[in-house]
Amino acid sequence: MDKLIKEHLSMALEDLFSYKLSAEDVSLQPTRKEFEGTHTFVTFPFLKISRRSPEQTGYALGEYLQERFDIYKSFNIVKGFLNLEVRDLIWVQTLDHIVASEGFGRGTTKKRKVMVEFSSPNTNKPLHLGHLRNNFLGDSVARILRHAGYDIKKTNLVNDRGIHICKSMLAYQRFGEGETPEDADLKGDHLVGKYYVIFDKAYKAEIQQLISSGASEEVAKKTAPILLEAQSMLKRWEDKDPDVVALWEKMNGWVYEGFATTYATMGIAFDAIYKESDTYLLGKDIIEEGLEKGVFYKKDNGSVWIDLTDEGMDEKLVLRADGTSVYMTQDIGTCDYKYDDFPMDESVYVVGNEQDYHFKVLFSIMKRLGRSYSEGLHHLSYGMVDLPGGKMKSREGTVVDADDLMQEMFDTAAQHTRELGKIDTLSQEEALVLYKTIGLGALKYFLLKVDPKKRMLFDPKESIEFQGHTGPFVQYTHARIAAIKRRAEQYDVGGDFRAVTELHKKELGLIQNISKYPEVVEFAAKEYSPSIVAQYVYDLAKEYNGFYQEVPILNEKDKDLVNLRVNLSSVTAEVIKSAMDLLGIDVPERM
């Protein structure tokens, strides 16, 4: 529909003012509710070409369109805005088309492969609220891209080695007394996290002691015995000391078990899991390659660098003088490693914005190395989730734990639902599923409705809403429509809605809103932004609720009209379901 109007406008501009503008470049927007019409064209930019006043220009264009094409009912002009109104009949045909089409909103299949990497947990502590944003974003972006027609691979690069892992291991070795998750009645990841905190306490105590015996804080932080021991443990791990490796495997095993539960609760799965313990040595050969190509250079002490000052960045170390890797080294290697596994055209890294600079540098390096996929590298940089007191710090215990938060959401959903008492017919099992659907829906929607790039605030004292601009609001709308469909089966609906020629304003608004769905998906895929879908589906649900409230859907005598409204409701429900699925949120049939 929009495409058609754009073509018309393009022709009009050429015929009237002999100005060439391709239909794609015509900008058209939906008319604001306060004004008459369905589509608005802004004429201000064309005044120089038409050499007329805004009103005259708009009038000329409007006249032209209405004379030549029969889809326009009327037009009006307010200053430089040309508001076009499309005939009701066209909208009924649009609805008919949507009802008839399979998979409305699904993008045409593209041959491009896209890898989406997200989650990237550390195996020294459980997942927290920040991870939830990361996971929901990554999962949703993958769903959106898949829906838009790309071939997707979801991957998770687990950070399972390094000094922080050794800290948990060391604390466990010292203070753990052989405790297991079963003994402690804790999930494996929570147990390991507990020892990570214990390490930090012991470490801080040692620092204090050193300071009181005269050391400077700086020295104390570097020479605390427990830290030195953790470092030596890392060295032993790298040398494959059997005892250390055995402990590492045992504790990581607990963590993986714990994570598996958490991912299952979140409803998230991956196509491939990579482990840093397999990739941390990669990249050194590429450093050699880069030296040969002249992309890198060697300093006198033997360290290898890249000079990015011509791109407004610094010089960056890519290999230490002693030949050991830095983060950048393994990330360079991992790029190729992932490409060998899945020859992607695009690769999306869902990583917090604290690493903006790191990825800028990494991508620039891969471009200079001439990698085929380097143009498709994209850092989906999302903002941190802040608490009212500032940033979350796992060591200081100011984290909102993912498992706890999800459980809290389920409990609240259960409580709300019972108070409303509308699901008495459901079995206990069905009710439990419903609580999870609603609780998780509220949480996911809460984290996804905000623009990913922006940092957001979460106040644990104020629980996440179930009313207003929320997941449950949208889910509720779907449940209502499901109820109508159940009722409609008892009615003799079967008219031919295509016979309807005049539409109520609410119906028209709804059809218009629904027909935008494919564009929304395309736009969200381009922007890697679930928030676009979230905002859209909320608007649609809100619009439907207004419709529902004011327009009788089943009580009309006119069969054609009832049929139209049932169909309209049904399509709305399908779009809601599809859009919510892009966010990874289920919609219930009743709630």
Place this chain on the structure above:
RNA sequence: GGCCUCUUAGUUCAAUGGAUAGAAUAGGAGUUUCCUAAACUCUAGAUCUAGGUUCGAUUCCUAGAGAGGCCA
């Protein structure tokens, strides 16, 4: 110190350079004999400051204030 990001109702979030800056929530006033009131209707309330570009700036540019991040 260098670089990056952010600043919009009391609060949490919107707004491809376009019309009277939208929602939600909290506040005030209403709506249920009828398809699910987790809903709907009405009401009040905001663009950090100073310049600039433009027919038009929340959006772009410059400077300043405040918040956060990255790099040593």
